[in-house]
Amino acid sequence: MVVDFHAQWCGPCKILGSRLEKMVAKQHGKVVMAKVDIDDHTDLTIEYEVSAVSPVLAIKNGDVVDKFISIKDEDQLEAFLRNLIG
Secondary structure (H helix, E strand, O other), X not given: OEEXXXXXXXXXXXXXXXXXXXXXXOOOOOOOEEEEXXXXXXXXXXXXXXXXXXXXXXXXXXXXXXXXXXXXXXXXXXXXXXXXXO
């Protein structure tokens, strides 16, 4: 599972979110994506120790196995997803 923490007011979040959705769709169901608005879900923001806008977490079997913050290009996102799938 990929969790995209974002905010409606965050321009880079919109760019990253769109790019990430496209890359997850290319995985043909091997990866599930959740989008979490940090302003609406402060409980999850605290639980996952989100301290900056636009972090993306890779969660496998309930554990965070990888994460990044900031915009990535498609090649970087593909590598991130490939590592999650294994």
